[in-house]
Amino acid sequence: MSASPIATTRTAAGMPTGRLAVWWVIASEIVIFGGLLGSYIMFRLSHDAFGEHAAHTNMWIGAVNTLVLLTSSLFAVLGHKAADAGDGRKAAKFLYLTAAGGLLFASIKFGYEWPAEIHHGFTISSNTFWSFYYTAAGIHAAHVIGGVIIMLIIAPRAKRNLDLHRVELIGLYWHFVDVVWIFLFPLLYIAK
Amino acid sequence: MSLHDHAHVEPGYEEHTHHGNYVRIWAILVVLLMVSVAGPFFGHPVVTLVTAFGIAFVKAYLVAKNFMHVNVAPRYVAYLVGTMLMFMLLFFAGAAPDVMKSAGSNWVKPAWVAAHEEAVAHPAAAAHGAGAHHE
Numbered sequence: 516m517s518a519s520p521i522a523t524t525r526t527a528a529g530m531p532t533g534r535l536a537v538w539w540v541i542a543s544e545i546v547i548f549g550g551l552l553g554s555y556i557m558f559r560l561s562h563d564a565f566g567e568h569a570a571h572t573n574m575w576i577g578a579v580n581t582l583v584l585l586t587s588s589l590f591a592v593l594g595h596k597a598a599d600a601g602d603g604r605k606a607a608k609f610l611y612l613t614a615a616g617g618l619l620f621a622s623i624k625f626g627y628e629w630p631a632e633i634h635h636g637f638t639i640s641s642n643t644f645w646s647f648y649y650t651a652a653g654i655h656a657a658h659v660i661g662g663v664i665i666m667l668i669i670a671p672r673a674k675r676n677l678d679l680h681r682v683e684l685i686g687l688y689w690h691f692v693d694v695v696w697i698f699l700f701p702l703l704y705i706a707k
Numbered sequence: 708m709s710l711h712d713h714a715h716v717e718p719g720y721e722e723h724t725h726h727g728n729y730v731r732i733w734a735i736l737v738v739l740l741m742v743s744v745a746g747p748f749f750g751h752p753v754v755t756l757v758t759a760f761g762i763a764f765v766k767a768y769l770v771a772k773n774f775m776h777v778n779v780a781p782r783y784v785a786y787l788v789g790t791m792l793m794f795m796l797l798f799f800a801g802a803a804p805d806v807m808k809s810a811g812s813n814w815v816k817p818a819w820v821a822a823h824e825e826a827v828a829h830p831a832a833a834a835h836g837a838g839a840h841h842e
Binding site: 530539541542550585592596686693694698705 | 737787
């Protein structure tokens with residue numbers, strides 16, 4: 516009987532180690548984003564000026580980016596479905612579409628939204644609101660870019676029907692990134 | 708042919724996830740997004756609050772349940788995520804009084820109190836420079 520490496524066996528938690536690891540990543544991320552959003556909410560509730568500064572963010576751009584992320588999440592879960600069916604080519608196609616969504620999100624943010632805000636004098640050092648804004652949105656965007664890179668690594672192997680379980684794992688991460696944005700959107704763009 | 712018919716698949720992925728109608732869930736999410744965007748146009752703070760944050764929770768639930776399949780994940784996942792959310796609440800409860808109050812038992816924020824008094828005395832000037840250095 517051949518022995519598998521420990522990292523590829525089922526854990527006592529009742530799930531494969533890869534899926535368990537992704538859930539631990541997500542749990543860690545909850546603390547990171549939770550601390551950031553919790554701090555923002557404290558300041559937002561106790562400083563009316565935050566609402567005045569938030570009036571300068573572009574709700575329509577935020578809404579378009581929300582739509583982009585929701586759609587990319589759909590592609591991610593359709594990729595998972597294809598991988599479960601053993602269709603690596605289709606799973607890879609959906610991974611590429613998900614990555615394209617992530618790139619579009621980052622392009623809108625770094626190519627249009629932030630330059631426009633900086634052009635109007637709203638920089639990370641303008642005041643506490645904009646510090647929170649750029650920090651929260653920036654950390655989130657870094658997660659988007661990280662996810663895109665991982666998808667572009669996984670997709671070529673998935674296309675050859677290799678390591679198809681990784682399609683589900685990156686999908687889990689991607690949906691979490693989507694959930695974080697679902698809360699960032701009303702906080703930074705709607706509550707004015 | 709399934710995922711497990713292939714050689715390069717990690718052991719332990721024997722169970723298949725039940726895949727629902729994801730496009731339908733996505734359509735619901737898009738409709739909810741449109742409602743949350745429309746909320747502020749009613750000009751009522753309560754409506755904005757409900758359409759923005761109430762719907763955010765609904766959207767997050769839909770994504771977690773239908774896309775992340777947390778409802779069929781082992782109980783361990785719920786404990787793990789629940790613990791982290793509890794830590795978040797503990798952090799908020801512990802730090803919020805320091806951030807959100809200007810005074811408490813045996814402590815006071817003189818700069819904040821002075822800024823508040825200044826804002827009451829000269830509201831126009833306070834509004835002009837609001838938020839620039841309010842810590």
